[in-house]
Amino acid sequence: MGAGKSRTARLARKGGAEVVDVDAELEAELGSPIADFFERAGEEEFRRREAERTVAVLAAAKPGTIVALGGGAVLQPAVAEALRPHTAVWLDVDADRAWERVAGKDGRPLARDRETFARLHAERRPVYRELADARMLWAESASGAYPVFVGSRILGRPLWPLPGRRFVVTDSNAGLRYAEALAPSAAVIEVDPGEQAKSLAVAERVMRQLTRAGMSRHDHLAALGGGVVGDLGGFCAAVFQRGVAVAQYPTTLVAQVDSAYGGKTGVDLPEAKNYVGAYHLPAAVVADTATLTTLPPEELAAGFAEVIKTALLAGDPLWSEVRDLAGIDPAGLDEVIFACVRHKADVVARDERDSGHRQSLNLGHTVGHAIEVAGAYRRYRHGEAVGLGLLAALRLSGADELRDEVEELLARRGLPTALDPGIDVESVLAAVEHDKKRGPDGVGFVVLEEPGAARTGVVIEPDRVRLAVQELAGR
Ligand SMILES: NC(=O)c1ccc[n+]([C@@H]2O[C@H](COP(=O)([O-])OP(=O)(O)OC[C@H]3O[C@@H](n4cnc5c(N)ncnc54)[C@H](O)[C@@H]3O)[C@@H](O)[C@H]2O)c1
Numbered sequence: 385m386g387a388g389k390s391r392t393a394r395l396a397r398k399g400g401a402e403v404v405d406v407d408a409e410l411e412a413e414l415g416s417p418i419a420d421f422f423e424r425a426g427e428e429e430f431r432r433r434e435a436e437r438t439v440a441v442l443a444a445a446k447p448g449t450i451v452a453l454g455g456g457a458v459l460q461p462a463v464a465e466a467l468r469p470h471t472a473v474w475l476d477v478d479a480d481r482a483w484e485r486v487a488g489k490d491g492r493p494l495a496r497d498r499e500t501f502a503r504l505h506a507e508r509r510p511v512y513r514e515l516a517d518a519r520m521l522w523a524e525s526a527s528g529a530y531p532v533f534v535g536s537r538i539l540g541r542p543l544w545p546l547p548g549r550r551f552v553v554t555d556s557n558a559g560l561r562y563a564e565a566l567a568p569s570a571a572v573i574e575v576d577p578g579e580q581a582k583s584l585a586v587a588e589r590v591m592r593q594l595t596r597a598g599m600s601r602h603d604h605l606a607a608l609g610g611g612v613v614g615d616l617g618g619f620c621a622a623v624f625q626r627g628v629a630v631a632q633y634p635t636t637l638v639a640q641v642d643s644a645y646g647g648k649t650g651v652d653l654p655e656a657k658n659y660v661g662a663y664h665l666p667a668a669v670v671a672d673t674a675t676l677t678t679l680p681p682e683e684l685a686a687g688f689a690e691v692i693k694t695a696l697l698a699g700d701p702l703w704s705e706v707r708d709l710a711g712i713d714p715a716g717l718d719e720v721i722f723a724c725v726r727h728k729a730d731v732v733a734r735d736e737r738d739s740g741h742r743q744s745l746n747l748g749h750t751v752g753h754a755i756e757v758a759g760a761y762r763r764y765r766h767g768e769a770v771g772l773g774l775l776a777a778l779r780l781s782g783a784d785e786l787r788d789e790v791e792e793l794l795a796r797r798g799l800p801t802a803l804d805p806g807i808d809v810e811s812v813l814a815a816v817e818h819d820k821k822r823g824p825d826g827v828g829f830v831v832l833e834e835p836g837a838a839r840t841g842v843v844i845e846p847d848r849v850r851l852a853v854q855e856l857a858g859r
Contacts, residue, residue: 404441555576633669686765752774
């Protein structure tokens with residue numbers, strides 16, 4: 385209740401999918417609103433009729449049909465059984481949010497008091513967890529909303545209607561392994577792996593290939609890969625023919641917890657990172673966590689730095705959970721990934737265009753991006769540079785104990801905690817000065833005195849920044 389099933393059904397229908405809303409079907413069959421029938425005939429009789437109808441709908445559903453189920457229906461063993469051949473998606477919403485949506489609304493017989501509602505919500509969660517192939521949330525912001533799916537082995541499933549033909553942009557590592565799962569596609573365009581692909585020259589090449597392959601404004605681009613492909617593909621989608629739809633299929637931990645969401649797309653200039661870009665929200669994001677099993681361990685570790693960043697920003701319970709994770713086992717990361725997505729989606733919902741709150745997501749990135757530039761985008765993976773940047777940011781925040789704790793967490797995953805001697809401190813400091821978050825008074829840093837309490841736009845004296853970077857360099 386209050387998870388947004390009816391809204392999801394409505395938007396899927398608008399997108400062109402065939403949709404069956406079991407509650408609506410049931411009301412037609414019962415000849416009265418569900419609440420009235422529930423009152424009149426009792427819960428047991430209602431559940432019997434609901435299960436019967438749901439099983440019939442599921443048996444008749446064709447591939448690609450989206451079926452909105454009643455929240456209690458799946459508790460019936462017959463319905464759980466009938467769900468097996470289908471993809472079950474759990475619209476995972478917390479009890480408080482769901483209650484806000486349904487409280488005081490007529491026609492919700494099981495949402496009359498908050499306590500009963502919270503109890504039902506808690507009782508049903510493990511059942512949903514058990515049955516679901518994917519979790520889903522709506523990422524909302526000023527310019528629109530899009531569905532996010534997180535789950536294992538969901539890449540090729542018809543989860544959401546997308547416009548026209550699919551044009552895949554990927555890199556050779558992700559493409560080799562996963563482009564086939566997205567078939568049929570009108571074209572698969574591959575770029576070389578690595579940050580170097582985030583350039584205007586590569587964007588031009590991709591768009592010329594899209595043109596030659598006949599992409600139109602009514603088609604969509606599928607960005608399949610890590611953050612590099614997501615940023616590059618998203619940027620091409622933002623400007624190609626003044627904008628085509630993009631669906632993000634992130635296949636790295638960095639991309640699944642962070643870069644695939646929020647609509648920031650772009651490429652680098654040799655002088656500065658992410659300097660050319662556009663806001664372009666995805667039409668949908670499908671994060672298949674099974675793709676992480678082929679990710680090299682160093683890439684998984686680099687992604688963990690973004691997980692630490694998100695957990696620091698979100699505070700507890702995520703921070704404690706991440707701090708205490710024994711290892712980075714991709715098979716067990718779904719919950720943490722989903723929690724990171726939820727945090728990012730909440731932040732972007734408040735400030736899509738980065739004028740305030742969203743800047744918090746840049747924790748560790750001011751120095752992190754500068755380290756990437758100073759290493760010519762080759763020396764460090766993005767996540768590794770962010771890890772180093774976090775250490776500098778926590779020192780600048782005066783959070784010395786937390787800095788020690790994060791240093792230990794990074795070291796335990798084999799992530800760098802000191803700058804390579806080949807990286808020149810002056811180059812890092814010069815690149816910090818080019819940071820996009822520069823205001824009239826200087827570069828605005830994100831500081832964090834304790835987990836969950838970030839402040840943005842904090843201008844810090846250059847000498848202190850110098851000391852924090854020198855400390856990383858062991859000087
Ligand atoms: N737009 C945003 O909001 C945002 C946020 C954070 C980071 N970013 C950007 O993301 C980029 C970093 O992303 P990244 O860390 O994902 O790097 P990446 O895209 O370079 O991927 C890392 C490596 O993993 C390979 N790979 C990808 N998926 C694989 C898989 N499943 N199996 C095997 N190999 C695979 C890639 O080919 C690459 O070699 C940076 O450019 C950063 O600026 C953007």
